[in-house]
Amino acid sequence: MAKNKSKVNDLVVRFANVNGTGSASANYLFAKAVFRMGIPVSPKNIFPSNIQGLPTWYEVRISEKGYLGRRDGIDVMVSVNPQSFAKDIASVSSGGYFLYDSTKRLHSDLIRDDIHFIGIPLMEICIREYTDPRQRLLFKNIIYVGALSELLKIEFSVLEELIREQFSGKEKLIAPNLNALQLGIQYVKEHFPEQINFRLERRNLVGDAILMDGNTAAGLGAVYAGATVASWYPITPSTSLIEAFEDYCKQFRIDKETGKKNYAIVQAEDELAAIGMAIGANWNGARSFTATSGPGLSLMNEFLGIAYFSEIPVVLVDVQRAGPSTGMPTRTQQSDILNAAYCGHGDTKNILLFPSTPAECFEMVADAFDLSDSLQSPVLVMSDLDLGMNDHMSAPLKWNSDRKYKLGKVMTEKELDALPKYGRYLDVDDDGIPYRTIPGTHPTKGAYVTRGSSHDEYAAYTEDSPTYVRIVNRLLKKFDTAKKMVPKPEIIKSPQETKLGFLYFGTSAYASQEAKDFLAEHNIFVNAIRIKAFPFSKEVEAFIERHETIFVIEQNRDAQMRTLLINELDVNPKKLIKVLNYDGMPITANFIAKEISVDLKAHLYLSKESVSL
Amino acid sequence: MTYLKPKFHHPDLPKNKLGYTRKYYEGSLSTLCAGCGHDSISAAIVEACFELNIEPHKVAKMSGIGCSSKTPAYFLSNSHGFNSVHGRMPSVATGANLANRDLLYLGVSGDGDSASIGMGQFVHVIRRNLNMVYIVMNNGCYGLTKGQDSATADVGSKNKSGNINQFEGIDLCGLAIELGATFVAQSFSGDKAQLVPLLQAAMSHEGFALVNVLSPCVTFNNNTGSTKSYDYVREHLEATASVDFVPYAEEITTQYEEGETKSIQLHDGSWLELHKLAQGWNPEDKISAINALQNARKHHEILTGLIYLDTDNKELHDLMNTTDVPLNKLTQDVLCPGLEVLESINADLR
């Protein structure tokens, strides 16, 4: 048996449960307790596209260094699902621990001699302690959290505090939950008194961070941005975003006097209708949005085209999942980039934002409304399942109290009065952005027919080629203006001079930053750029120009961001090296380092003997 | 082009209560084929709005794609219009209406636009009882793509290229009643006397109002053997009753004999007067309305007039309990919870 020295605050714990057995809140309790002990933590749900019965996992990375991406290797596996025992045991790292329900004996074929087995008769304890079958099921989860917390030395007072918070208002439930925790703790004290190779120690490393999922943050962002109309069609992993919007609206958007709603949410008949409603509402001067995932985005294609061409604001949050087609609905990917950027037939280009954290989901959704109104064009916020549905340790949500909604160039009645002749698509300010009017503004001025067919500067139908070309070229000019308005990339310079670069976006940031540090430890230095928006601003162009080789790290098979960069910036493709993870699991630093070491050797940046990555 | 519009206006042209002439309710010159039924419907819309004293800028004209869906450019040039995408007008109208409940939403669609590509949205906008007028300019064919059969073409109807339709025609009125539409009327583009009051009533109705108008396509579906030609429609019309619309605050003057007339008051206080009502038939009763439609179908008649009306209904905003203030008028101080709230949300997430 391999003997590891006891590691503090650096481990991966994975829980193996059966879908639909109430394990989620118990597992969350564990993750939150680590967070409350001031230790950076990153939990991820790995769940099936199923409601009840299939295996589901919850993986918690705990990292003193603050790395929040996934990491290869499982140190402690808590398995209460005999269905997946074989797979779960096989996945534990050598020297690791397998904590399981030992009510039934483990088959001897499953025993590995390079890992530790910690059997706790969870079901037996439950049958002894509880008579209600539902309680037996639920408390089983709490008992293993108790056992695990004792093994890892989680402070009981932290767990107690969390239980009290969770059941405030339902105080009756506090004592039984604390009792269940104790059952687990006591069992471990009696049967496994020795310290295991991993333990947790209180730190002060989380600062003012919050633990939140991206969809909740995005839904709240829409509330703060003043969205009043949300139309949607259920699809994993975007559903919880609209649910969060609704929850917050119920708290903050009910008129106190009348009890009526200062918002409207429609569950549409499909995604075509969802985006159609959002466009109709924006056209009529209300901020409106929809949220969807890959299959829905495909259906929204035609509508995005009309919004682009007739210049109607609309915000869409795409919580990406693994495609193509239905793909793996509960797995993550960044694979809608190209479809989103050019969504709409004909020459269409959309504005994209790429959040990496819940704080950015909040901020970028709010920014998306300002940008969309200012540019009169669709803005797509490109989240993904990992960001949207998992809790992330994130900077707190920020809102500047002086912030005013940027509603863009909307003509008032007075302004129309002062105008000799209004033209909906006139480029008055030479920035490619025309002035729009909202229906009902003026009795005799400013009315026009919005259409997806070719139109002139006065919104009249036209098939005149020069006019058509003038209009579509102005749209390009507007796209150029957008480059100056979208969020700038984040650039992280290496202290050493280097010609190597990392380019990444969204949730690839976590593992990329860790991989970057890892390479630096081996004397390989890279500068990094995190893309936050499309169109690419001049900073992106300059970064690519400054470096000889850039590793483009993304989570799709076809290197979609790389294609977009090559297409839009005329970059020499040889400069951009693909680093692609597309198995549906969040990308890891180990994967990036491995991929890159192969490339570096091939490119002779790295002599064979210098490091073994 | 159907009718040329005189550039010169006589100063004594009649004005409505708002001081606007009919001309003020017109649109730009139609580019549809001369004689197209759709142009007559546009004219009826102009007339109805003029007579109802509607503020054009308080109207939003919504349409899909097709010859019919082009017409919003040909009436009410002082209203905003949205010529959207094929079959999806209902969703755009829904969003627009949610944003501002104070405008009058005039939707225009075709039989292809509504009964084929847009069937899903047609069905759902009715279910939701969106407060709008939904006019189908129904010619039994796809005019704009050169005359293919549409889903409202009757079984056995022959189109211009000689094909005989094999498939069951969809009866939009029957379907709408089934789905819970609260105002359902059917008319003929050539019967302005009936169409104008029906449109006025539809505009005064709160809730979803379908006006299905048979509107012959002179270019592709006006041949012998077509059941949507001018001749066929004229021969097979069966009016449920003659229709008078009496606006709010005006007095009912015409006297009819007892028993023959039914008056229904609409939400805005105006009255719909139905005279010479067909025997044994009550437009306020769903079953009776559906029976009448089925009977007409059996006898190859085209029932016109008010088919069904339910004045006691809740439109979408009332069903959803949205505020009385149009959502697009709410400002940041009402909409944004502010920094303090955010700080407490942050605190709860630690």
Ligand SMILES: Cc1ncc(C[n+]2csc(CCOP(=O)(O)OP(=O)(O)O)c2C)c(N)n1
């Ligand atoms: C997505 C899409 N498919 C097909 C078309 C082509 N198209 C334009 S109009 C039309 C049919 C219109 O028929 P209808 O709604 O009955 O209008 P009409 O011209 O008869 O008034 C079709 C199929 C289109 N514009 N968009």
Ligand code: SF4
């Ligand atoms: S093709 Fe038919 S529907 Fe279209 S404008 Fe001509 S007559 Fe009207």
Ligand SMILES: [Mg+2]
């Ligand atoms: Mg048609």
